Amino acid sequence: MHSVWKRNSRECCATGKAALVHDTTKDERYVVDDMRRYSEISVPIIIKGEVVGVIDSEHSTKNFFTKEHLRLLKNVANLVSIQLTKAVNLERRIAAESENKELLENLKRSNKELRDFAHIVSHDLKSPLRSINALISWFQEDYEHVLDEEANDTFDKLNNKLEQMDALIDGILRYSSVNDKNVLTTQEVNIKEVLEEIKTILYIPEHIKFTFPEELPIINADKTRIKQLFQNLISNAIVHIDKEEGIVEVQYTELKNYWKFSVSDNGVGIAKAYHDKIFKIFQTLDRKGKSTGIGLSIVKKIIELYKGTISLESEEGKGTTFFFKLKK
Numbered sequence: 001m002h003s004v005w006k007r008n009s010r011e012c013c014a015t016g017k018a019a020l021v022h023d024t025t026k027d028e029r030y031v032v033d034d035m036r037r038y039s040e041i042s043v044p045i046i047i048k049g050e051v052v053g054v055i056d057s058e059h060s061t062k063n064f065f066t067k068e069h070l071r072l073l074k075n076v077a078n079l080v081s082i083q084l085t086k087a088v089n090l091e092r093r094i095a096a097e098s099e100n101k102e103l104l105e106n107l108k109r110s111n112k113e114l115r116d117f118a119h120i121v122s123h124d125l126k127s128p129l130r131s132i133n134a135l136i137s138w139f140q141e142d143y144e145h146v147l148d149e150e151a152n153d154t155f156d157k158l159n160n161k162l163e164q165m166d167a168l169i170d171g172i173l174r175y176s177s178v179n180d181k182n183v184l185t186t187q188e189v190n191i192k193e194v195l196e197e198i199k200t201i202l203y204i205p206e207h208i209k210f211t212f213p214e215e216l217p218i219i220n221a222d223k224t225r226i227k228q229l230f231q232n233l234i235s236n237a238i239v240h241i242d243k244e245e246g247i248v249e250v251q252y253t254e255l256k257n258y259w260k261f262s263v264s265d266n267g268v269g270i271a272k273a274y275h276d277k278i279f280k281i282f283q284t285l286d287r288k289g290k291s292t293g294i295g296l297s298i299v300k301k302i303i304e305l306y307k308g309t310i311s312l313e314s315e316e317g318k319g320t321t322f323f324f325k326l327k328k
Contacts, residue, residue, distance in 0.1 A: 012042040013051045020070050022063045039064035043073040045080050052084065133162050189223045191216040191230075191261075195250060198231050208238060208246035216252060217259055219326065221306060229302045230263070232295040233322055237265035240320070247319075258308065258325040269316040279310070299324075 012019055021027050021040040037058040045053040055073055059065065136155055140147065147155075195212050204210050219226070230250070237248045243266055253260045270278065279300040299322075303310050307327040314320035 012044050012054050012056075016044050016046060016049075016051050018043045018070060018074060020065055020067070022065070036060075038062040041065040041069060041073060043070070043077045045077045045084070047081050047085055047088075053080075055080075129162055129166055133159065136162075185222050186220055187223060188218050189221050189226050190218050191226070191252070194223070194227050194230055198227065198234060202231065202235055202238065204238060204248075205246070207244060208241055208248060210234070210238075210248045212250035213252070217254065219259055219328070221326070225302045225305065229299055229324075232299050233263040236295055237263060237267060237320070240267035241265055242268050255325070258327055260323065260325045262321050262323050264319065264321040266319040269318055270312065270314040270320050271316055272314075275312060275314070 019040070019042045024036070024038050024040055027040075037060050039059040039061060041057050043055045044051045045055065055077055057065070057073070136158055140152065140155055192212070192214075195216070199210060234248055234250075238246070241248070247264070247266045249262075249264045251262045251264070278296050280297060300310055303324050303326065308325040310322060310324040312320055312322045
C-alpha cells in the first residue's frame with residue numbers, strides 16, 4: 001500500500017467520509033512513495049456507525065476517477081458492510097445456538113438429577129418416619145397401663161407431626177415430577193368423571209356441599225395431572241371453609257382457544273397481600289399446620305404445563321374463587 005494510505009485513507013478512517021482527489025500534486029496530504037500517482041479515491045466501510053475498513057484506489061492519470069466511480073465504490077462498500085454484518089450475526093447466532101443447546105442439555109440433566117435426588121431423599125426420609133411411628137405405637141401399647149391422658153395427647157401430637165412430614169415429602173415428590181415428560185400422557189379426559197372420582201377420594205364433611213355441572217367438557221391432557229389440579233384446589237377449598245353450611249362449586253366456560261374453569265368456596269377468604277404468595281412453594285396461610293404449602297404451587301405448575309394461567313378473587317370472611325385456563 002502506498003503513502004496515500006497513510007494520509008487520505010487514514011483520514012477516511014477517522015472521519016468516516018469518502019475522499020475523491022483529482023490531482024494529488026495539489027493535495028498536501030499525499031506523500032510520494034515509490035512513484036507518483038495523480039488520482040486517488042477512498043471510501044470507508046461502515047458497520048453500526050464505526051469504520052471497519054477502507055476501499056482505496058489510485059491511478060497514474062490526473063482526473064481519472066469520477067463521481068460515478070465514487071458512487072459505485074460507495075455501493076460496493078455498502079454491500080461489503082452488509083455481508084460482513086451478516087457474517088458476524090451468523091457467527092454469533094451459531095455460537096448462541098450452540099450455547100443454548102448446551103444449556104438445554106445441562107438443564108435436562110439437572111432436572112433428571114433433581115427428580116432422582118427427590119426420590120432418593122424421600123425414601124431415606126420416609127424410612128425413619130415409619131420407624132418412629134412404629135416405635136410410638138409399640139410404646140403406647142406396651143405402657144398403656146401407665147400412660148395418662150396428657151402422655152397420650154403428647155404421643156398423638158407426635159404422630160400428627162409425623163403425618164405432616166410424610167405429606168410434605170409426598171408433596172415435594174409430586175412437585176418435582178409435574179414436568180416429567182417421561183410420565184406425561186395425552187388422552188381424552190372427562191372432567192365430570194375426574195370430579196366424581198375426587199368426590200369419592202376426598203373426605204368432604206357433611207356440612208359442605210360440593211357441586212359441579214351435569215355437562216362438563218372432555219379435554220386432551222394427562223389425566224393424572226388434571227386430577228391433581230382439581231383435587232388440590234378442591235381440598236384447599238374444603239380445608240378453609242369455616243361456615244356451618246359450606247359450599248364448594250366448580251364451573252366452566254368455553255373460550256376460543258382455552259377452557260376456563262373456576263373453583264369457588266365460601267370459606268375464610270384470602271387477603272389481597274397474599275394473592276401472589278400462595279402460589280409459591282412452601283407458602284401457606286394455614287396456621288393449624290394441616291397444609292404443606294405445596295398444593296397451590298403444584299396447581300400453578302400444572303396449569304403452566306398446559307400454557308394456561310391462574311388467578312383468584314377473594315374477600316376475607318366471604319370466600320375465594322380460583323379461575324384458571326387450560327389451552328385446548
